[in-house]
Amino acid sequence: MSLNSIFQYFVPKDRKFFPLFEQATANLVDISTCLVKVVSTTDEDKKIAFYKEIERLEHVGDDVTHQILLELSKNFITPFDREDIHALATAIDDVADYIYGSANRLNLYKITQATDSMVELAVLIQQACSDLHKAVCELKDLKNFRNITDSCVRINSAENQADHVFNKAVADLFDHEENALVIMKYKEILSVLETATDKCEDAANVMESILVKHA
Amino acid sequence: MSLNSIFQYFVPKDRKFFPLFEQATANLVDISTCLVKVVSTTDEDKKIAFYKEIERLEHVGDDVTHQILLELSKNFITPFDREDIHALATAIDDVADYIYGSANRLNLYKITQATDSMVELAVLIQQACSDLHKAVCELKDLKNFRNITDSCVRINSAENQADHVFNKAVADLFDHEENALVIMKYKEILSVLETATDKCEDAANVMESILVKHA
Amino acid sequence: MSLNSIFQYFVPKDRKFFPLFEQATANLVDISTCLVKVVSTTDEDKKIAFYKEIERLEHVGDDVTHQILLELSKNFITPFDREDIHALATAIDDVADYIYGSANRLNLYKITQATDSMVELAVLIQQACSDLHKAVCELKDLKNFRNITDSCVRINSAENQADHVFNKAVADLFDHEENALVIMKYKEILSVLETATDKCEDAANVMESILVKHA
Numbered sequence: 164m165s166l167n168s169i170f171q172y173f174v175p176k177d178r179k180f181f182p183l184f185e186q187a188t189a190n191l192v193d194i195s196t197c198l199v200k201v202v203s204t205t206d207e208d209k210k211i212a213f214y215k216e217i218e219r220l221e222h223v224g225d226d227v228t229h230q231i232l233l234e235l236s237k238n239f240i241t242p243f244d245r246e247d248i249h250a251l252a253t254a255i256d257d258v259a260d261y262i263y264g265s266a267n268r269l270n271l272y273k274i275t276q277a278t279d280s281m282v283e284l285a286v287l288i289q290q291a292c293s294d295l296h297k298a299v300c301e302l303k304d305l306k307n308f309r310n311i312t313d314s315c316v317r318i319n320s321a322e323n324q325a326d327h328v329f330n331k332a333v334a335d336l337f338d339h340e341e342n343a344l345v346i347m348k349y350k351e352i353l354s355v356l357e358t359a360t361d362k363c364e365d366a367a368n369v370m371e372s373i374l375v376k377h378a
Numbered sequence: 379m380s381l382n383s384i385f386q387y388f389v390p391k392d393r394k395f396f397p398l399f400e401q402a403t404a405n406l407v408d409i410s411t412c413l414v415k416v417v418s419t420t421d422e423d424k425k426i427a428f429y430k431e432i433e434r435l436e437h438v439g440d441d442v443t444h445q446i447l448l449e450l451s452k453n454f455i456t457p458f459d460r461e462d463i464h465a466l467a468t469a470i471d472d473v474a475d476y477i478y479g480s481a482n483r484l485n486l487y488k489i490t491q492a493t494d495s496m497v498e499l500a501v502l503i504q505q506a507c508s509d510l511h512k513a514v515c516e517l518k519d520l521k522n523f524r525n526i527t528d529s530c531v532r533i534n535s536a537e538n539q540a541d542h543v544f545n546k547a548v549a550d551l552f553d554h555e556e557n558a559l560v561i562m563k564y565k566e567i568l569s570v571l572e573t574a575t576d577k578c579e580d581a582a583n584v585m586e587s588i589l590v591k592h593a
Numbered sequence: 594m595s596l597n598s599i600f601q602y603f604v605p606k607d608r609k610f611f612p613l614f615e616q617a618t619a620n621l622v623d624i625s626t627c628l629v630k631v632v633s634t635t636d637e638d639k640k641i642a643f644y645k646e647i648e649r650l651e652h653v654g655d656d657v658t659h660q661i662l663l664e665l666s667k668n669f670i671t672p673f674d675r676e677d678i679h680a681l682a683t684a685i686d687d688v689a690d691y692i693y694g695s696a697n698r699l700n701l702y703k704i705t706q707a708t709d710s711m712v713e714l715a716v717l718i719q720q721a722c723s724d725l726h727k728a729v730c731e732l733k734d735l736k737n738f739r740n741i742t743d744s745c746v747r748i749n750s751a752e753n754q755a756d757h758v759f760n761k762a763v764a765d766l767f768d769h770e771e772n773a774l775v776i777m778k779y780k781e782i783l784s785v786l787e788t789a790t791d792k793c794e795d796a797a798n799v800m801e802s803i804l805v806k807h808a
Contacts, residue, residue: 271548337774337778343773344552344556344561448805451805452806558773
């Protein structure tokens with residue numbers, strides 16, 4: 164009996180990890196959508212409502228991560244390698260943390276209008292989160308593993324694009340902005356946004372590694 | 379024979395890991411106490427003595443970490459999962475590194491008087507280190523596992539408070555300080571202090587995960 | 594049959610991991626040599642050629658890392674612990690990433706002349722990469738394990754020196770440079786260079802851990 168067939172045997176029985184991972188990435192879709200909204204409006208009241216919602220969703224994500232790690236501690240048999248489950252849960256949690264971190268800084272640093280680069284990065288994060296959710300939903304049977312691969316390729320591409328947007332935006336800041344305080348604030352927010360896409364890529368890498376072992 | 383009872387069987391025999399972990403967290407209590415002293419004085423001579431002591435204690439911590447990882451490499455049977463021992467040792471080492479990193483920057487950047495936020499963060503680090511030590515000392519028999527849980531809850535709370543202190547301090551800097559160089563120096567020191575509490579939380583998370591498996 | 598002899602038995606058969614690791618560290622020698630060249634010239638055309646070469650070598654490194662992780666996913670039996678192979682491949686990949694990251698920032702921030710500290714750090718990175726390659730080439734038979742230990746000691750020493758160069762350079766910047774934008778750019782480049790030596794040390798630590806288990 165190959166490892167693969169052992170896997171096929173256990174997967175249908177898993178009622179714990181897959182629903183939790185789907186909750187975690189559905190939450191990423193929500194929180195990233197909220198981030199796009201917050202950088203796309205200049206209405207202060209709406210912004211405050213979005214900031215609060217992002218904070219709430221970050222706590223929701225924390226709870227789901229905590230449940231996944233708890234299940235991992237309690238269960239001897241898991242549908243994937245323990246290290247992959249841990250790495251995937253952690254990467255998804257990190258995405259939510261960095262989304263919250265960027266929104267929190269926009270708020271604290273009183274940025275009334277996000278720059279075009281920030282909007283571009285928020286949209287790339289949203290795309291990557293949407294692909295993460297699609298990929299995670301396919302993990303439970305792996306019948307359409309090509310869909311997972313396609314999502315992972317798009318996530319890698321979003322991360323590459325985010326790198327370019329970030330590098331160009333920072334070089335532009337140094338070229339055109341003279342106020343060091345503004346540069347510091349913007350550069351940090353851009354950096355936190357870019358790191359969110361890195362964490363999406365980390366999650367995609369874990370899924371590709373799961374695919375290699377099982378598909 | 380359950381994993382748990384295997385564990386109970388081996389634990390009394392462990393003479394290697396528990397004493398080393400207790401040394402490592404006792405060292406954290408010392409180095410964090412020294413950090414509180416350094417941010418609480420404006421006496422230059424005392425400060426220099428504290429900086430030297432913090433550097434010495436950081437080396438002591440390095441040696442203990444090295445011994446733990448060496449024991450881990452040499453021993454096939456360990457009282458906890460290998461990954462947990464590695465993660466706990468690394469997190470404790472990171473706490474000492476960040477405490478030293480913050481003291482070193484206070485010295486290099488010639489900060490003659492630490493800000494109130496820096497003092498608050500140093501005190502939170504000291505509290506978290508004290509709780510880490512208490513929790514580690516209970517690990518060897520797990521009879522009073524609720525004490526470990528209580529310590530971990532307090533460490534998580536210290537980390538949350540440190541987040542708030544940090545975010546507020548940085549926002550205040552941007553609001554009230556005009557000198558970009560001062561902002562850069564202070565922000566970096568605050569960030570290193572805040573990261574020390576993150577590493578305390580990492581260590582607490584490992585202990586909670588050990589508890590779930592064994593208590 | 595001891596673990597050690599099982600190891601000795603399997604090692605001669607490994608045709609996958611050792612050649613890939615040697616490729617990965619040979620690539621580090623190339624990319625770090627290119628970094629030294631880029632910080633040692635003020636000729637703009639040569640610099641652009643070096644920047645492009647560093648980018649190309651970073652992609653080469655990515656491909657090798659990807660192959661190592663793919664082999665790791667496909668192979669049940671590996672010459673070292675799976676976690677060590679993963680950690681070593683990741684650390685080597687990180688070194689290349691940080692070298693590329695520093696070159697990319699030199700380019701984006703339009704630094705026409707690298708500072709003495711940047712040159713010193715680039716030379717330390719090159720030395721550490723050269724030692725990493727030497728050590729990795731000895732991993733396949735471990736007959737001369739003392740050579741590996743010697744390389745690791747030199748890498749640790751290079752990292753320590755890099756720490757001192759970095760700390761002194763940043764303190765000097767705050768003391769002698771008034772332009773906050775210049776400080777921000779230089780400090781970030783120095784920090785990325787210093788982190789490259791940290792990643793060399795991470796790789797050396799993995800090799801020392803492999804030695805403890807097998808030599």
